[in-house]
Amino acid sequence: MPTQNVEIPQFTLAGNSTPSVTTDAPHERAWHPEFLSPRAE
């Protein structure tokens, strides 16, 4: 559930892990893939 507090996570980090902050990009979703085929001759 959403919260306004950031609790310290109780995880053991993998030795080779690095921090990662990513985001989404609406432009990647603003289309609709069409599966069209050339019209049969």
Added chain:
Amino acid sequence: MTAVPPDDLISRIDLALGSDPRFAGAPAIEARNLARYRLGLRILAEHHPDAADRLERLSRAGDDELRPVMYDPVLRNAFENDLTALEAGEGPTDALAGYLASGAADPPAGRLDGLGPCERLSRPHVRPWPRHAASWVWTDLDAGAGPQQALTARLEALLAGTLSKDGSGTRVTPDAALSAALGRAADLLTALLPRTGAGVLPHVSLVGFARYDNGEETLNSISGGDPLPSALFLAPERMDDPWTAAETLFHEGLHLKLFDVLRTGSLVADPDRLVPIPWRTRSWTLTRVLFAMHVYAHLLLFRAAAAEAGPGLRSRYGPPPATEDVDRATPGSEAAARGGYTTSLERVTYLARQAAEVHGGVLTAEGRAFVGWLIGAVTPLAPGILSEGGPVASPPAAVPAGMVAADAVAAGAEMEPRGYRQARPVQVCPIPEQRRLVAVSPGTSRFRWLNDHAWLIYALCDGRDLAALRAGYLRAAGQDADERLRLGLADLLSAGLIEPVGT
């Protein structure tokens, strides 16, 4: 060396392609999306005081109440449009708040019925594969009375915008036989590929039928991104043969799965990057290349599984396709003139090399992981998928993975001795089972996805000074890695999630 039985190999690839929680596991993808919705509903509530109670209440609702509403094509589209408008500084817009405030999404008599708002208007009501997912068929829609009328009109408008750029596309109302063919297609798909086949169906809310013919091309199928989310449409003719029907359903379901993945993490850093496609006359964006590669990689598996199908499936559904071809090259294309690029293997090999070897430098870190995962999973079926020794392309060596140039500069800067604090207001939703935290940058509607390492650093930015921050990090992370702390702080600063103490 013992040869691996083909069906065992297929099962292994089915498992590899169907279970990864980042890119394939439907429950994990859905959990991330629901967390994003809960947080987004809170953001919208701040901008719409009149509907704040409803938005807040939905944000706090259980999955069984939240999911049918937010996976409804019309309401999902409204949510995304509202969030995009806020992010672009064009908002606030009140599309979702309007539907909720009007009561259009309310179940009858206030009792949960497990149906989405548009699904509730379908007549007859058909769920084609109820054992696998709560998808529904667009049969006919009751125009409804009162607020529901707006849903019917909006769904029709979204379809018109998706299908009919030149007015030549039309929706087809399915009869009982066509609806039944959907169930048969899903039965075959899930029998053939228990993980990947069944794993696409939860991403499908709405299934419809449509025809489109512009004189040059005909529609086989289409699926919706944010303009018509969670929806796919099939040409009725694709249902004639169960194998073609199952493959087409798989194809479009995979697109909807990838759209759900993309809602929680971008794959391509350059939206304008174009890639020539030998079997088509127009270039594709790199995003479209990844979508097609995702499908063709899975179709390799589908065709391999079909070729190995046992007598039970063959007697029930007839013989599987005898050809490796997926469709013809477009007249005027390089492949139409010279041949080739008609099979999944040829196409996925071309697309994988473009994504991994030519354009890998403009993928995000997630995008590189996605391409690497996909190639790794299907390499047993496509040993030459990459050039000899061809690696998944890395970003320039001077910039560590996951960083953009601005972050690299910031990471080289001194850390603030007075420490950092979380920017206010803090809006987060933890997903501990996936070791992720989703946060919204204050003053924006931009979602940020933190892995466990970034989550830890973010949590430690509580106003303590740098010495205490370092000590806390060392204690919790168990590693003396100042560079990683610096990198995490730079990313969090760049995202607007933290600020230096004293500013």
